[in-house]
Amino acid sequence: MTEETKKKSGFFSRLFGKDRLEEPEQQPEAFEQKSEEAAAESLEIEEPVEESSESIETELDESQENLARLQTGLKKTRKGFLKSLDEALLGKRELDEEAISGLEEVLVRADVGVKTAYELLDSVSDRVKRKELNDPEKILSHLRELVRETLLKVEAPLRVGYGSEPFVIMVLGVNGSGKTTTIAKIAARQKLASRKVMMVAGDTFRAAAVEQLSIWGERIGCDVIRGKEKADPSSVVFEAMDKAVKEDYEVVLIDTAGRLHTRVPLMEELKKVSRTITRKLASAPQETLLVIDSSMGQNAILQARTFNEAIPVTGLALTKLDGTAKGGVIIGISNELGIPIRYVGIGEKIDDLRDFNARQFAQALFSKDEGIDSFD
Ligand SMILES: Nc1nc2c(ncn2[C@@H]2O[C@H](COP(=O)(O)OP(=O)(O)O)[C@@H](O)[C@H]2O)c(=O)[nH]1
Numbered sequence: 001m002t003e004e005t006k007k008k009s010g011f012f013s014r015l016f017g018k019d020r021l022e023e024p025e026q027q028p029e030a031f032e033q034k035s036e037e038a039a040a041e042s043l044e045i046e047e048p049v050e051e052s053s054e055s056i057e058t059e060l061d062e063s064q065e066n067l068a069r070l071q072t073g074l075k076k077t078r079k080g081f082l083k084s085l086d087e088a089l090l091g092k093r094e095l096d097e098e099a100i101s102g103l104e105e106v107l108v109r110a111d112v113g114v115k116t117a118y119e120l121l122d123s124v125s126d127r128v129k130r131k132e133l134n135d136p137e138k139i140l141s142h143l144r145e146l147v148r149e150t151l152l153k154v155e156a157p158l159r160v161g162y163g164s165e166p167f168v169i170m171v172l173g174v175n176g177s178g179k180t181t182t183i184a185k186i187a188a189r190q191k192l193a194s195r196k197v198m199m200v201a202g203d204t205f206r207a208a209a210v211e212q213l214s215i216w217g218e219r220i221g222c223d224v225i226r227g228k229e230k231a232d233p234s235s236v237v238f239e240a241m242d243k244a245v246k247e248d249y250e251v252v253l254i255d256t257a258g259r260l261h262t263r264v265p266l267m268e269e270l271k272k273v274s275r276t277i278t279r280k281l282a283s284a285p286q287e288t289l290l291v292i293d294s295s296m297g298q299n300a301i302l303q304a305r306t307f308n309e310a311i312p313v314t315g316l317a318l319t320k321l322d323g324t325a326k327g328g329v330i331i332g333i334s335n336e337l338g339i340p341i342r343y344v345g346i347g348e349k350i351d352d353l354r355d356f357n358a359r360q361f362a363q364a365l366f367s368k369d370e371g372i373d374s375f376d
């Protein structure tokens with residue numbers, strides 16, 4: 001950061017510095033403390049001290065690496081959001097009408113969706129009226145807390161249990177949202193956990209989609225079930241489920257079409273696939289995972305709603321959080337739909353999938369890390 005940008009960075013930069021001193025319970029400290037607590041806990045297990053500190057370091061390294069990746073990914077979102085907030089409130093000693101309407105504009109433009117924007121604004125205005133927020137600097141702390149609370153309600157990583165039956169994950173989403181890639185990423189994680197994994201090429205309408213899954217299958221070393229070209233997706237799924245049950249597969253990941261070139265509406269086709277799965281195994285699909293491209297902005301909220309109304313979705317994977325300016329959409333989706341968020345996609349590579357972590361997300365969204373922000 002140059003001297004000039006340092007000077008210009010204004011209100012929020014000062015705020016971040018100040019926050020750390022005044023409010024130790026805020027994000028960065030809470031996060032570090034937790035890791036230290038975890039570290040202290042592992043110290044109590046009768047491991048030799050040296051080994052324990054190694055594992056502490058690994059744990060911290062992983063958390064920090066995850067946070068750093070998220071911070072980098074959310075850089076554009078953060079910059080747009082914080083910069084606008086900075087501008088709306090810069091130089092304001094008090095919260096007046098003008099500051100509130102500036103804040104309104106920023107929130108409405110922040111891709112959180114209009115409903116959520118006004119809920120956040122109402123919460124701020126109420127507190128201003130009650131004189132609880134009498135200082136612009138406190139607005140950010142309050143917003144950050146609201147975002148964190150909203151996200152914590154939907155933080156629910158997917159845990160694939162060790163049951164006697166296959167754990168079936170049916171994956172939905174529009175074309176290009178990242179379904180096939182996300183399936184491959186999940187499969188790779190499950191393979192690492194030594195599970196017997198099958199991927200099913202249920203997006204039979206695009207030859208390239210079937211091919212793409214097969215290539216991933218080869219790379220990961222994971223079985224891929226595919227039907228004949230343009231086969232009925234339900235028939236492919238039926239055969240795959242049959243094999244999965246007979247041959248004791250532990251995890252079955254089912255890819256589906258995101259758009260159809262037939263007269264059957266997409267949602268009807270997907271319902272049929274879901275029924276086919278259940279017919280073969282009454283407890284399945286244990287997870288109906290909707291993949292949403294977070295760079296779609298507010299459209300993503302609409303998409304999630306449409307899918308969820310047709311087929312009850314049990315979890316979300318939000319992809320392409322690396323490099324989007326529209327990451328705020330996660331807040332809107334969480335607030336409006338309340339569907340558990342399982343994963344976030346932070347890149348195209350096989351290990352670029354993370355369990356959703358609300359605290360880290362809120363921290364990354366509101367953080368001002370000089371080290372990370374300075375490399376543009
Ligand atoms: N940058 C980035 N790209 C992603 C992510 N997930 C998927 N993609 C890319 O998005 C494109 C569409 O993904 P694909 O899995 O084929 O989508 P599908 O049509 O829903 O199956 C591909 O180029 C993927 O590499 C992600 O988390 N980050």
Ligand SMILES: [Mg+2]
Nearest residue numbers: 179180203209
């Ligand atoms: Mg696909």
